[in-house]
Amino acid sequence: MAFKHKDIIGLQDLTREEIELLLSTAENLKEINSRDIKKVPTLRGKTVVNLFYEASTRTRTSFEIAAKRLSADTINITASTSSVTKGETLSDTARNVLAMKPDIIVMRHSISGAHHYLAKRVSCSVINAGDGAHEHPSQGLLDMLTMRQKYGKLEGLKVAIVGDITHSRVARSDIFGLTKMGANVFLAGPPTMMPPGIERLGNVTVCKDMREAVDGADVVMMLRIQLERQGKTLLPTMKEYSRYFGLNRNLLQLAKKDAMVMHPGPINRGVELNSDVADSDQSHVLKQVENGVAVRMSMLYHVSGGELPTE
Amino acid sequence: MGTENTVILDGVGVKRALTRIAHEVLERNKGVKDLVLVGIRTGGVHLAHELALRLEEIEGEKVGVGAVDITLYRDDIKGHAEHLPVGKTDIPFSIEGKKVVLVDDVLFTGRTIRAAMDAIIDHGRPSCIQLAVLVDRGHRDLPIRADFVGRNVPTSLKENITVAFDAANKPVEVVLEK
Amino acid sequence: MNLLIKGGRVVDPSQNIDETQDLLVVDGTIKELGKGLKAPAGAEVIDAAGLVVTPGLIDMHVHLRDPGLEYKEDIVTGSKAAAAGGFTSVACMPNTKPVNDNKAITSYILTKAKAEALVNVFPVGAITQGSKGENLAEMGELKEAGCVAVSDDGRPVVNAELMRRALEYAKGMGIMVITHSEELALLGEGVMNEGFTATELGLKGIPWAAEDVAVARDVYLAEFTNSPIHIAHISTKGSVRIIKNAKARGVQVTCETAPHYFSLTDEAVRGYETNAKMNPPLREADDVAAIKAGLADGTIDAIATDHAPHHLDEKDVEFNLAMNGIIGLETSLPLSLKLVEDKVLDMKALIEKMAVKPAQILGLDRGTLKAGTPADVTIIDPKAEWVVEADKLASKSKNSPFLGQKMKGVAAYTIVGGKVVFKR
Numbered sequence: 006m007a008f009k010h011k012d013i014i015g016l017q018d019l020t021r022e023e024i025e026l027l028l029s030t031a032e033n034l035k036e037i038n039s040r041d042i043k044k045v046p047t048l049r050g051k052t053v054v055n056l057f058y059e060a061s062t063r064t065r066t067s068f069e070i071a072a073k074r075l076s077a078d079t080i081n082i083t084a085s086t087s088s089v090t091k092g093e094t095l096s097d098t099a100r101n102v103l104a105m106k107p108d109i110i111v112m113r114h115s116i117s118g119a120h121h122y123l124a125k126r127v128s129c130s131v132i133n134a135g136d137g138a139h140e141h142p143s144q145g146l147l148d149m150l151t152m153r154q155k156y157g158k159l160e161g162l163k164v165a166i167v168g169d170i171t172h173s174r175v176a177r178s179d180i181f182g183l184t185k186m187g188a189n190v191f192l193a194g195p196p197t198m199m200p201p202g203i204e205r206l207g208n209v210t211v212c213k214d215m216r217e218a219v220d221g222a223d224v225v226m227m228l229r230i231q232l233e234r235q236g237k238t239l240l241p242t243m244k245e246y247s248r249y250f251g252l253n254r255n256l257l258q259l260a261k262k263d264a265m266v267m268h269p270g271p272i273n274r275g276v277e278l279n280s281d282v283a284d285s286d287q288s289h290v291l292k293q294v295e296n297g298v299a300v301r302m303s304m305l306y307h308v309s310g311g312e313l314p315t316e
Numbered sequence: 317m318g319t320e321n322t323v324i325l326d327g328v329g330v331k332r333a334l335t336r337i338a339h340e341v342l343e344r345n346k347g348v349k350d351l352v353l354v355g356i357r358t359g360g361v362h363l364a365h366e367l368a369l370r371l372e373e374i375e376g377e378k379v380g381v382g383a384v385d386i387t388l389y390r391d392d393i394k395g396h397a398e399h400l401p402v403g404k405t406d407i408p409f410s411i412e413g414k415k416v417v418l419v420d421d422v423l424f425t426g427r428t429i430r431a432a433m434d435a436i437i438d439h440g441r442p443s444c445i446q447l448a449v450l451v452d453r454g455h456r457d458l459p460i461r462a463d464f465v466g467r468n469v470p471t472s473l474k475e476n477i478t479v480a481f482d483a484a485n486k487p488v489e490v491v492l493e494k
Numbered sequence: 495m496n497l498l499i500k501g502g503r504v505v506d507p508s509q510n511i512d513e514t515q516d517l518l519v520v521d522g523t524i525k526e527l528g529k530g531l532k533a534p535a536g537a538e539v540i541d542a543a544g545l546v547v548t549p550g551l552i553d554m555h556v557h558l559r560d561p562g563l564e565y566k567e568d569i570v571t572g573s574k575a576a577a578a579g580g581f582t583s584v585a586c587m588p589n590t591k592p593v594n595d596n597k598a599i600t601s602y603i604l605t606k607a608k609a610e611a612l613v614n615v616f617p618v619g620a621i622t623q624g625s626k627g628e629n630l631a632e633m634g635e636l637k638e639a640g641c642v643a644v645s646d647d648g649r650p651v652v653n654a655e656l657m658r659r660a661l662e663y664a665k666g667m668g669i670m671v672i673t674h675s676e677e678l679a680l681l682g683e684g685v686m687n688e689g690f691t692a693t694e695l696g697l698k699g700i701p702w703a704a705e706d707v708a709v710a711r712d713v714y715l716a717e718f719t720n721s722p723i724h725i726a727h728i729s730t731k732g733s734v735r736i737i738k739n740a741k742a743r744g745v746q747v748t749c750e751t752a753p754h755y756f757s758l759t760d761e762a763v764r765g766y767e768t769n770a771k772m773n774p775p776l777r778e779a780d781d782v783a784a785i786k787a788g789l790a791d792g793t794i795d796a797i798a799t800d801h802a803p804h805h806l807d808e809k810d811v812e813f814n815l816a817m818n819g820i821i822g823l824e825t826s827l828p829l830s831l832k833l834v835e836d837k838v839l840d841m842k843a844l845i846e847k848m849a850v851k852p853a854q855i856l857g858l859d860r861g862t863l864k865a866g867t868p869a870d871v872t873i874i875d876p877k878a879e880w881v882v883e884a885d886k887l888a889s890k891s892k893n894s895p896f897l898g899q900k901m902k903g904v905a906a907y908t909i910v911g912g913k914v915v916f917k918r
Contacts, residue, residue, distance in 0.1 A: 139696030202690025
């Protein structure tokens with residue numbers, strides 16, 4: 006099994022075997038992160054450009070650490086410090102970045118499909134660090150890795166995803182990845198945040214309320230709610246949202262005993278997650294962050310590719 | 317064009333060679349104190365376990381066995397072609413100040429050994445590294461030599477040497493493919 | 495110059511003709527239609543055997559971008575594209591820079607068209623000043639200057655009271671109101687049809703309700719004011735139903751759709767294809783089916799392209815940032831002929847929607863091969879196959895979702911006022 010893609014734009018584009026490979030590589034790379042010398046020479050001499058059109062310290066830092074642990078050189082270009090704010094087009098920015106001869110561009114962009122656009126126009130690899138409401142493949146992979154570490158497999162797991170599905174790229178990557186790996190996904194959220202046809206994306210069930218989704222779940226994935234981004238017409242108040250779509254200890258008891266609670270972060274305490282859940286043993290939020298580095302190392306490793314001589 | 321296979325070492329031959337290497341290792345290191353074995357994935361790991369069994373039989377003491385995957389330390393990663401899957405490096409003990417015996421099945425160009433030594437040194441500073449191989453087939457690209465050799469087999473570059481293992485990862489035979 | 499078009503299949507719905515006849519043009523006017531006509535001395539003879547001879551096609555909804563946006567298109571290139579597509583007349587929308595909301599702009603367009611355009615250009619004036627939706631434009635003067643209709647196309651008249659008054663006032667001035675019916679609050683920041691494809695692509699959706707709600711409002715305002723109204727570029731099954739019901743109860747409503755709304759679904763957006771981005775957006779399969787049914791049962795009166803040229807730089811960007819609209823003049827005929835091949839319409843019904851009805855709606859003395867009318871004639875080769883290639887398009891812009899696709903059917907000759915302006 007080998008990985009043949011130049012780019013990783015979304016989990017939708019990958020086969021089950023390719024996802025399996027990315028996850029098992031990440032599992033094997035984790036060891037590096039617990040060494041005294043947290044570095045291997047694999048991508049020595051390679052340049053990774055982190056091109057971030059949206060502020061995201063977490064994802065950017067995670068990609069940066071991943072690249073550095075593989076000995077790649079990293080350059081960060083963010084919207085606030087680059088020509089992006091001066092209204093340069095993505096096409097021109099890409100050309101300028103290309104002049105620096107990068108091997109991999111890791112991009113975060115607020116517009117869905119921006120990575121398709123970029124990948125078609127550059128010869129180097131493109132890794133999607135989140136595009137609009139479309140995909141966030143590294144998050145999807147680290148979520149799956151975290152689940153697999155606990156359950157040993159993804160096949161047959163009941164995963165509840167709760168929150169704003171419409172605007173969530175995490176939800177889409179989780180849905181594409183998990184359903185491909187044989188998990189059963191159950192969605193819950195306000196009807197104003199449930200996009201039409203979502204149940205056709207895979208083995209996905211839209212639940213009428215949160216209890217139905219959480220009932221018997223192996224994993225409860227809570228999505229971050231961002232009222233400022235998502236417009237004022239979708240919800241009455243955060244208070245009401247947390248009452249019907251927040252996770253607390255009582256509600257969690259509907260799930261399987263010792264079910265995993267996950268969240269892509271950062272958490273709005275008392276909104277998506279009550280502290281009695283967020284700080285419990287069932288919360289795997291920090292584990293997700295830890296796995297993020299290994300998963301991103303795996304992505305960088307596999308897109309950078311290597312020709313192996315026949316011995 | 318069929319391939320012609322010659323058995324260089326049969327099952328008994330492999331066992332004898334390993335037993336001899338075990339004795340040589342003990343002689344050189346004056347016992348198993350501070351001694352650890354690190355096998356190179358995947359054949360070297362199986363052989364390292366075999367060697368450890370013999371050392372224990374002779375000395376009555378367990379010897380630590382680790383595994384190193386050299387994929388991340390290869391010197392031939394380039395282009396956009398596919399990548400080999402990364403195996404797990406698993407060295408469940410500190411190698412700081414230890415005498416490390418690196419174990420591989422076939423010694424060829426020496427590049428794998430170079431990568432393995434870099435990988436080991438990234439885990440700490442051993443007092444020394446020694447190299448044990450079942451077969452040395454020559455054709456070195458790097459200034460590397462083995463301390464313990466099961467069998468020296470002169471080969472041509474067109475030939476190939478494989479060490480076969482059974483389902484329990486026990487070595488079965490060494491075959492020269494022409 | 496005189497012209498005899500011999501042996502073609504003449505399809506003229508205005509005279510209920512569909513048979514092999516000859517057509518004689520003298521001094522730019524249709525002289526005679528009949529069998530075995532003799533060419534007068536010096537007349538050019540066109541052998542139309544195997545071809546279809548129809549009244550000159552009329553595209554009642556194009557954007558020529560002139561004045562002000564000539565980097566996208568201008569009256570000359572737009573008219574060349576029209577001629578290449580078999581159109582002898584186009585009606586151009588007023589969203590130019592400045593907006594065609596006064597007789598000076600109208601007269602600029604007409605003067606330039608008369609001097610340089612290959613086809614007849616009929617300007618459409620604005621409903622409101624600057625198309626800002628605040629005050630009525632000077633419709634009386636616009637009509638007098640030569641506008642054939644008024645429209646704020648590109649944006650709706652948001653204020654219902656203003657729309658009511660526009661309909662009343664335009665009726666008094668004897669000018670047709672063409673509406674871009676859309677509820678902007680429901681449009682929001684949508685960039686493609688709301689549905690499964692948008693969900694999958696993570697793109698913000700435009701619900702069909704954004705169109706239907708506005709079509710319903712405008713139809714009711716026309717009914718209330720007892721005024722004629724023409725609804726532009728309908729794309730949803732709801733719009734078809736609303737207009738069908740309105741027609742049944744006697745509302746003076748007509749409407750048009752564009753070839754892309756019966757040729758493509760929102761699936762064409764996959765790959766974040768900016769040349770499949772337009773407003774109204776491409777819809778779903780059941781909408782496409784309803785549009786075809788609406789064409790077949792006469793609910794939809796006209797096929798118009800909404801030819802909307804945009805510069806490559808305005809399309810070669812991230813999907814959300816791309817301009818809405820596609821060019822259509824040069825692909826409309828083959829896409830529409832497909833309706834005949836698929837037996838949605840017969841040839842007569844098709845020509846009615848591409849020539850006769852547009853002329854009637856805009857009050858033009860065209861769209862017919864009756865003796866004495868201006869000799870605008872399109873000769874169609876319905877069997878010719880060709881591939882849409884950017885560098886062969888006459889339009890200045892190349893923003894078509896059909897690039898690289900095979901088409902069947904093409905204009906063999908486009909004749910305006912008895913003069914061959916395009917010949918394949």
